[in-house]
Each structure stands twice: as structure tokens, then as C-alpha cells.
Amino acid sequence: MKNNERKQGRGKKVFKEKEGNPGLQGETEKELDHKGAGIIEDQKRAEMICTWMDGTGPEADIVINSRMQLARNIKGIPFPCLATEEQREKVFSLLEKIFKEQQERFSAYSLINLSGLSPIKRQVLTEKQLISLLMVREPEYSALLLSPDEVMGILVNEEDHLLLQALLPGLQLEKAWEAVSCHDDYLEEVIDYAFCEELGYLTACPTKVGTGLRASALLHLPALVITGQINRILSAVGQVGLAVEGIYGEGSQMTGRLFQISNQVTLGQTEEEIWRNLYGVINKLINQERAAREQLLNAGREKLADRAGRAYGILKHARLLGFQEAMQLISDVRLGVEMGMVDNIPLKTLNELLVLIRSGCLQNLKEKTLSHYERDLERSVQIQKCLP
């Protein structure tokens, strides 16, 4: 078994030599039979990719993306969870009207009516981190206004009437804040926000009242997990008023050694204090992770390269891959890439895989509901197509 895996690990080199060869996906002979289907699939795959996955930005070897969310409500209309259908509709058409009127600002943006999408398409949007689970479940009169590069999104009728969101690759909290704040200013020119002098912006959930700001970043911390330091460090993070969650936010599982760090306190601090505080803690985490990587390197460079190579071998040759397993293997390969031991796999590809292998995306590619078994099968097919 071991021997076999090693051989697979070595397979990587063979592929590397093939790099210049246009027949990169040569192994998928079936595709020749379904050339048309293959082209459609390529288009669909491209639709599932957005800017935050491009693997650039500061500290991209640890910080996958930075996100800034600003919650706002319209004065005098009940919050979405208690609003009647007419009131939700009123908010929806008001925003639709504003987006149309502010042509020069929003003309290139697309307005996506979520109730008009299939549940699978909505799930794809969640997996791309563009909308919340709440909007998958309750899409009536909710919408997403999305910038062409999919960096800036305005969610209508989510938990609050409006959620302004910016999502950027790497550690770019300041830029993300500027983006949401400037959109906030545009909207404030024409919308009367629910605001009070003492408590600030009023939100449906009192955990967001005040600034309404949730800043977060998604970090890959494999060395801290492998060296067993992660629990100690994360509990320290919790003590300074920050929350640690899995990749899909509130309540989601920790998987693939990915951790989403976000602020909890929204009142009594300025927006800049909130994200600068988060920035400071993230920088500490980055330093700790770098130190742990150094530690692993000193314990044996080949051990790390072996881990990445084995993971690559399994990803490249397995036929059935469960989600958790795939995430774990991608993390192993990613660590190899981030430490410069694997040089033929771009971070971009690994970021894209984080989303492509999720059940919504897989089912969207195949345009049908897939059983658990079919998903595991399709997941491995997609991984093999994407990895060089």
C-alpha cells in the first residue's frame, strides 16, 4: 500500500513534464465522446470561480480571503424576519428602483433575484460565500446585487434589509472596509437608515447593533494544527472578543484546517478600531503559523514533502472522495505549495477546489441531484481535472 502511494506521489513529476502539453486533461477520454457537454461543464466551472479565489493579495500563503459585512435597515419597516410579504416586497422593489436609478454606479452590477434561482444555484452562491444559508432557505423577495468581479455584493432581505459585503483575496481588511463603506455612503444618500444616536445602526440581531460591522478573514493554519498548538491559540483568540468558526461561518464545521476569525463586538468601538484589532490578531496568528511551519521544517523537510506528495497522489488517483477527506488532502498539498515544496500547483487552483468540490457545485455541474456516492465520484473527477 505504502509503496503504491509513493508511486502515485511520484506521478506528480510525470504530470509536471506534461505541463506544456495541451492535452492536459488527456486522461478523461470520455470527454472526447461528450465534447459538447465538456465545454458546457467548463463554462459552468468558470461560473463558480470568483476573485477571492485568485490566490493573490498580502499573506496569501496563509490568509485565503478577507470579508467585510455591514448590516443596515430601513427606518420604519419591520426587519425581514418579521416583515409581511408586502413589506419584504416593498424593500425589494425600493432597492431595485435605487439600483436602476443609480445607473452610473451600478450599471455593470447584476441583480440576482434569489427566489428565481433553483435551490442548487442558491447553494452554489452560498458555497462561493456570496450569500448566507438563511437566503437559501428563505429566498422570497431577497436579492443579491453583485459587482462584475464578484468582490462587492449587496444582499437584500437577508437577516437585515441590507447587508453590504466585500470579499477580497488575501489579507486586505482595509480595502474591504473602504469598499463597503463607500457603498454604504451611496445608499445612505437615498435611504433613511434605522439609526439612533445612542445605539447606532439598529439591526435585527442585537449582536450586530452599533456599527453593524462584521469583519472576518479565512486562514489556513495547518502547521498549528499538526503541531497541536491550535486549541491553545484559538482559545486565546476567543478571549479578546473574536470568534473562530469553520469556513462557512456561524456554526459551520472546522474542516480542511481552515479557520474563519471575526469580530464579535460591534458597539462601543469605531469601525476602524474593530478591523484594526482583528488585523492585529491575524498578524499574530500568521507569525505563530510561520513559526510552527519552521518547526515542522526543522523536524524534517522530507517529512513535509512526503505528506504533500502522498496527498497529491490520493487526490490525483482516488475514485471516490468524501468531502472531509478531500478537504484534509487539499490542506496537505496546500501546505506543500505554501512552503515552496510543490511548485506546479497554483494556490488559485487549490482555492477554487475548496468551492468546486462542495455538493452544490458538483450538482450544478451535473445539472441534477446527486446521491452521496455520485457526489464522491464526481468530486474525484473534478479534482483530477483541476489538478495539474
Add this chain to the structure above:
Amino acid sequence: MICQKCAKGNANVHLTKIVNGEKTEYFLCEVCARAQGDFELSFDEEFPLHQFFSDILEIIPPGGTEKLPREASEGLQCTSCGLTYAQFMQIGRLGCDSCYRIFSPGLHSLIRRLHGNQKHIGKVPARAGSSLKLKKEVERMRSEMQKKIYEEDFEGAAKLRDEIRQLEDQVFTGGEGLEE
């Protein structure tokens, strides 16, 4: 029963999946059930926020005589959206902006516990910001006018009164204009 997947562990997890009306049943051991990773995006895994609230709410601050947030607003109902305080405690969400005013005794204590703070110092809507400034200016001029009346400087007081009226008109039209 033995786990269907690894055929080794004890199948103490019974997983029933219904996808498009198609029912599949699994009997798995805990390890395989977890490894299956089928729980990604499962809808019932959200953080039970109401429970979080009630946990926070039940903590009596050391040495404090302050009422628990649950008791402080007990029995209140929002006149604007109809949400009761008891409902809020259950769903963890407020119904509208007026809830903040109506539930204020308990809610403010809850907010203080959540954020360790109860005064917003961040961004202010530009327009509301200018009307806030005007309001503060009017307040200042009023007290100055009272002073002038007390000093029997009626001419100065009348001048101030006219200026206040003018400012109040601005606040008023500013506020109303926004509704459109």
C-alpha cells in the same frame, strides 16, 4: 449492529437521508459517520442563538442588584411590529427599529452584556449626522436664551429665538425630506 462502512466499529449512528423524496438509511460507527462528511451545509447546525442569549441573561453580575434582562422587560410588546419580549427571547431577533425603544430596560442591559458597552461611537449617516449637530446647536442656543431672559436682555433673547426657529425649520425639513 456493525458499521456498514468499515464493518468494524459499532453502528451507533443511524443516519436517514431523504433526497428528493428518496430515502436512504445508513448504520455507521461514529468514526465513519464523522468521516462521511455529509453534514456540510446541513441546515440544522446553526448556532442556537436563543440559548446563547438565555445563558448570558441568566448570569447575575457579581455584587450587582441589577435586574436580569429577562425580568426587566417582561410582558412588554412592541406597539409597532407586535413582537413580544418573550418572543424576542426565543428567536433572538428583534422585529423592527421601535423594538429597541420599547424593550429598552431589558434589551439595553442585554446589549451591555453582549458588547461590554452601550454607546455607539462609530460611523453616523451623513445626513442624520448633520441634523444631529443641528439638534445639539438648538439645545445650546435654548439654554443661552434662558440665560438672556434671566439677565433681562430681551432683545438678545428674541434674536436667539428667531435663530432657533430658523434652525428648527432646517432640522424639520431635513428630517421630512428624507422620508420621500
